[in-house]
Amino acid sequence: DQQVKQNSPSLSVQEGRISILNCDYTNSMFDYFLWYKKYPAEGPTFLISISSIKDKNEDGRFTVFLNKSAKHLSLHIVPSQPGDSAVYFCAASENQGAQKLVFGQGTRLTINP
């Protein structure tokens, strides 16, 4: 049972335009959500996060939106740059002692010049 789903395995966007990556979840107990970026042969690196008490969080070119009623979050990157080409993972967790993350399958983003 996949609790966190990224239904688009890949996404191609032109440089300078907006990239929108989507993530859906099923567990209503999730209260913290994170986005990670991963280059080949490297570990995932943390990008941005959002708590369930908010519906938006911004950090430079990156904005995460959370729609709790739809159990959906999205990551907006604007403007997209060639260095943004990577695999993006969303992750979610419950506020309990274990501090565990549940990851989606990932979306490969390609930024075209």
Add this chain to the structure above:
Amino acid sequence: DAGITQSPRHKVTETGTPVTLRCHQTENHRYMYWYRQDPGHGLRLIHYSYGVKDTDKGEVSDGYSVSRSKTEDFLLTLESATSSQTSVYFCAIGTQETQYFGPGTRLLVL
């Protein structure tokens, strides 16, 4: 960058042999995690630790064991490696709000 190293970075082994992967951190963090990454599955939690000698199972723990005798080291052991354990293994430290990952170990079981 968080001070997390993994060793070895690459390993080829044969089915049925034991394998131990090591994660070392210099951040003195309480929580440590082992994940595996496979195509179509993202990252899946194998085991985690919430302190020295305190560990628990994750989503895909069958065939794996862990040990944490010191705060800085978290070992993952495959008692008898199988081809289904061919994967990339990542160690992480942190909490619900942010986890930092090591560079990964690529394991091939023949």
